[in-house]
Amino acid sequence: MPDPSLLVTAEELAALLADPGRDVVVLDVRWKLGGPPGHETYLTGHVPGAVFVDLATELASHGEPTDGRHPLPAVADLQAAARRWGVRTTSTVVVHDGDGNLAAARAWWLLRWGGLTDVRLLDGALPAWQAAGLPLATDDVVPAPGDVELTGGAMPTLEVDDVERFAATGLLLDARAGERYRGEVEPIDPRAGHVPGAVSAPTTDNLAADGTFLPAERLRARFEQVGAGDGVAVAAYCGSGVTAAHEVVALALAGFADASLYVGSWSQWSNLDKPVATGPCEEARPCGPIVQ
Numbered sequence: 327m328p329d330p331s332l333l334v335t336a337e338e339l340a341a342l343l344a345d346p347g348r349d350v351v352v353l354d355v356r357w358k359l360g361g362p363p364g365h366e367t368y369l370t371g372h373v374p375g376a377v378f379v380d381l382a383t384e385l386a387s388h389g390e391p392t393d394g395r396h397p398l399p400a401v402a403d404l405q406a407a408a409r410r411w412g413v414r415t416t417s418t419v420v421v422h423d424g425d426g427n428l429a430a431a432r433a434w435w436l437l438r439w440g441g442l443t444d445v446r447l448l449d450g451a452l453p454a455w456q457a458a459g460l461p462l463a464t465d466d467v468v469p470a471p472g473d474v475e476l477t478g479g480a481m482p483t484l485e486v487d488d489v490e491r492f493a494a495t496g497l498l499l500d501a502r503a504g505e506r507y508r509g510e511v512e513p514i515d516p517r518a519g520h521v522p523g524a525v526s527a528p529t530t531d532n533l534a535a536d537g538t539f540l541p542a543e544r545l546r547a548r549f550e551q552v553g554a555g556d557g558v559a560v561a562a563y564c565g566s567g568v569t570a571a572h573e574v575v576a577l578a579l580a581g582f583a584d585a586s587l588y589v590g591s592w593s594q595w596s597n598l599d600k601p602v603a604t605g606p607c608e609e610a611r612p613c614g615p616i617v618q
Contacts, residue, residue, distance in 0.1 A: 332578055333449040333539065336458040339420055344377065351413050351469070353421040354452075355430040357381040359514070362451065367424065371462035373448075373455055377411045377469055377514070379421075381568070385432050386511035391516075392604040394594035396432075401478035404440055408476065412469030413442070416506030422448035422455075426537040428529060428569045435571035435587060439483075440476035447575060450538040457536075481574075484561045484588040486595070492586075493523030496559035501573040506565075514565060515593050519602040521563070525552045525607075529569040532576035545580035554582050563588035565594075 334342070339444035342350045354376040368378040384407040386396035397498060399407070413419060415499035423430040427447050437445045441475055448454065456462070482577065492498055500507045500520050507526040512518035520526070531548065534540055540548070554560055560582055567589040577585040598600070 331444070332446060332476060332575060334420055334446045336455045336460060339373070339448055340458070340460055340507070342420070348418060349414060349416045351411060351417045351419045351472075352376040352448075353379045353411060353419060353430075354423070355379045355381055355385070355421055355433045356424045356452075358425075364423075369464055369466060370482045371464055373393055373422070373452070374463040374469075375459060375467060376463075377467050379407075379411060379433055381429055381432060383437055386464065391597040392594060394597075395592035396568060396589070396593075398435070398439075398589055399485075401440065401476055404436060404478075405474065407477040408437065408440070408474050409472045411472065413437075413472040413474040415474055417442075417444070417472065417474065419445045420448055421445065422451045426530075426533050426571050426572075427451050427575075431575050432568045432573035435481060435574060437476075439481035440478055441480045442474070442476070450536060453537055468479040479483070482584055482586040484563075484586040486588075486590050486598070489521060489588060490523075490601075491597070492561055493521055496561060498524040498588075499514055499527040499560065499562040499570075499573055500524040500592075501527060501551075501562050501564040501570045502514050503528055503530070506592075508606055509518045509602075512596075515596040517596040517598075517602055519604040520534050520592070521595060522601050522603040524563070524603075527552050527573065529560075529572045529576075532572060533557075539576060539579055542579050542581065543603075546582075549577060549582060554580075559589055561585075561586035563591040565591055566593040567591045 387399045419434045421430045507520045509519035562570040562573035
């Protein structure tokens with residue numbers, strides 16, 4: 327069954343913030359590859375009380391290209407960051423960005439991976455808050471430190487050495503744009519194409535025109551069309567493990583819980599001596615010629 331605790335509307339968030347008995351932390355994760363800087367955008371207007379979170383420095387570690395662009399942060403580092411954001415053991419955490427939550431889903435996934443259970447996405451992101459006529463603030467919020475304790479490992483991941491086996495036995499979804507999946511363009515990573523056996527399911531197709539998630543039944547039909555179903559193991563990857571977290575949210579909304587995230591994603595795969603497929607995938611398999 328779909329999980330109703332994953333999302334919150336703008337009106338529901340406003341009610342939570344107005345409730346003196348609720349401990350609510352709002353995280354603003356505005357980020358786009360190549361800019362503009364998210365913090366500067368945050369200062370032009372944000373949900374009152376929202377804390378800015380820097381995806382590149384607080385939601386990822388850094389290593390060699392063979393680790394991918396956004397490896398998981400160490401649990402201790404994520405916990406220290408969450409405490410800086412004011413997250414406490416009692417907190418309801420609501421995360422959003424400025425456009426469809428394609429970046430904010432990384433924070434949602436990481437905090438749930440860390441062990442928090444009451445973490446939600448603001449459906450429709452900041453535009454939904456603005457469309458509801460709710461106020462914005464322009465201060466740079468620095469909250470009192472929190473006391474949250476994180477453990478890590480509470481969300482399933484797919485390791486690089488297991489990807490080929492998984493693609494052959496389960497449903498591996500490629501959440502990037504279709505042209506990158508097919509290998510027609512590759513603006514960032516060293517090789518174009520996709521993991522052999524992966525099925526194209528662009529993250530942007532999870533959303534309605536206003537940036538909210540499609541209804542659960544439409545999401546379920548979408549994923550069933552590409553091979554999801556009861557008893558089918560599902561995992562998702564993207565360019566660097568950011569927007570694939572959005573795919574995990576959409577799968578959960580559709581009733582497909584426990585989807586794994588391949589964190590290294592294409593940024594790791596394309597930097598290793600791994601097979602690459604190109605072209606369209608008209609059926610679940612095969613998915614085009616394999617090249618090295």
